[in-house]
Amino acid sequence: MRDVRELLLRNGKEKTFRHVSQVAEVCRELAVRFGLDPELCEIGGLLHDISAVIAPADMMGYAVEQGFELCVAERKYPFLLHQRISAVVAEEFFGIDEQTVLSAIGCHTTLKANPTRADMLLFIADKIAWDQEGVPPFSDEVNRGLEVSLERACYEYMRYMNDNGKVLCPHPNWTMAFGYLCGQV
Numbered sequence: 001m002r003d004v005r006e007l008l009l010r011n012g013k014e015k016t017f018r019h020v021s022q023v024a025e026v027c028r029e030l031a032v033r034f035g036l037d038p039e040l041c042e043i044g045g046l047l048h049d050i051s052a053v054i055a056p057a058d059m060m061g062y063a064v065e066q067g068f069e070l071c072v073a074e075r076k077y078p079f080l081l082h083q084r085i086s087a088v089v090a091e092e093f094f095g096i097d098e099q100t101v102l103s104a105i106g107c108h109t110t111l112k113a114n115p116t117r118a119d120m121l122l123f124i125a126d127k128i129a130w131d132q133e134g135v136p137p138f139s140d141e142v143n144r145g146l147e148v149s150l151e152r153a154c155y156e157y158m159r160y161m162n163d164n165g166k167v168l169c170p171h172p173n174w175t176m177a178f179g180y181l182c183g184q185v
């Protein structure tokens with residue numbers, strides 16, 4: 001695999017590199033805890049935000065070039081595209097062909113309908129490895145959720161975001177994932 005660190009640092013993305021390193025570490029820990037493949041989960045963590053090397057203003061153009069079908073939320077908030085673009089970069093530039101990894105990267109912000117355990121693991125690791133000041137406000141709920149299952153942890157995070165008006169424009173995948181999780185917990 002090509003060097004994630006080198007690519008991010010060469011593009012002035014030190015903060016992203018620190019974040020993905022932390023996410024990769026959490027992914028490994030959660031993989032051991034929940035019986036998933038630690039190596040694959042760690043790779044997903046390292047590459048999940050690799051599209052940070054593409055300027056936000058260029059994301060829409062890149063998505064159109066790739067022939068992505070875009071939903072209303074993605075048109076309104078092109079930042080949401082970074083998950084799908086990261087999956088493309090992981091596959092095409094880093095040669096990742098493991099579908100479980102590409103899927104998890106591609107839905108790490110919104111999750112999706114019927115998520116796999118690897119999808120949920122990266123999704124929640126990204127939220128636990130908080131990239132802002134202090135402790136995440138949903139930390140207690142999510143940690144309690146993790147004592148039960150990945151489903152419960154993802155549900156608690158999504159419920160917190162929904163109940164606190166933090167979801168600017170729900171992506172259809174977010175809505176479907178939450179509906180799925182409501183039926184699981």
Ligand SMILES: [Fe+2]
Nearest residue numbers: 048049108109
């Ligand atoms: Fe991300």
Ligand SMILES: [Fe+2]
Nearest residue numbers: 019048049126
């Ligand atoms: Fe992230």
